[in-house]
């Protein structure tokens with residue numbers, strides 16, 4: 001089904017639901033995103049170890065880039081001078097950027113959070129930077145991102161209810177300021193609000209309802225995948241979901257494992273991003289229909305079988321486990337490249353199967369069948 005939209009609009013259309021699971025299309029001037037969607041992470045303008053034509057061929061409609069990293073190196077103004085991120089990294093599909101606050105808290109030293117924004121020292125060269133909601137939106141605009149994030153404060157779990165409330169309400173004030181600053185940008189781009197509130201249901205509901213009242217074109221659920229158990233993450237999704245508009249996309253930030261994706265789709269999530277497939281690829285961990293396969297393990301040393309002979313991905317179908325094990329043992333870069341390629345492809349086909357199953361009203365059976373494959377393991 002092709003979905004045509006005028007060149008300068010952002011829109012979301014639901015095409016089917018199965019319980020709380022949904023499938024549809026996010027339309028942007030740079031192309032359509034089929035949902036549920038997994039968005040490969042291209043932190044410093046590259047999905048580590050892959051060419052973008054492999055990312056596209058694997059089925060990805062959109063990739064992520066990181067405001068925090070790119071503002072430090074090569075610099076947002078420099079990327080703009082070079083024609084913007086799409087041209088810079090040669091990806092002509094939609095790009096989503098995060099707002100940078102989360103990375104500041106996890107990567108930079110010396111940081112001070114205030115009402116105006118966050119002041120931090122660069123992990124690259126030690127320079128001091130100010131990041132306000134307005135500057136974050138300006139940077140994302142300079143990069144040319146199609147989907148942008150408000151500046152928010154994500155608390156680490158576990159935290160006190162007071163701490164979660166303070167950060168959530170600061171993020172709401174920053175949502176207003178980000179939205180106002182975003183109005184200066186070209187049509188067709190979207191700014192998402194980010195739901196916060198830690199693991200406190202009442203705070204999560206307050207955040208979702210306040211953001212819904214600001215009428216964003218899409219909503220991110222932040223503050224999860226920060227070390228909490230999966231059941232806490234899923235409970236927070238169930239708490240938030242009823243308070244988000246059904247006609248707008250929901251993006252669960254930083255999630256997750258294949259199991260996290262299937263369970264979150266079942267609860268109404270449309271978009272995901274995670275470094276898991278590429279980071280695991282660099283650590284010799286392959287995600288397959290048979291579950292996880294650790295290619296460091298000596299049991300693969302003489303196994304002539306590919307990871308999955310029925311796959312249409314060369315990395316899964318054409319290379320023996322013995323060869324992949326050899327590359328890993330020798331710490332050869334091709335090992336990371338092939339396993340990252342395999343993992344990105346696996347995540348994309350997992351979501352493609354979910355979209356089809358939802359459209360056919362059999363998502364529950366799909367999840368059971370996928371999990372059965374993992375349980376049967378690697379015969």
Ligand SMILES: Nc1cc(CSc2ncc[nH]2)c2nc(N)[nH]c(=O)c2c1
Pocket residue numbers: 041064065066098099100101102149152153154194221222223224225226253254255273274
């Ligand atoms: N778990 C998690 C992950 C991310 C990074 S998403 C990402 N950025 C770049 C790649 N991936 C988050 N980002 C923001 N802004 N807020 C959050 O609460 C949050 C939570």
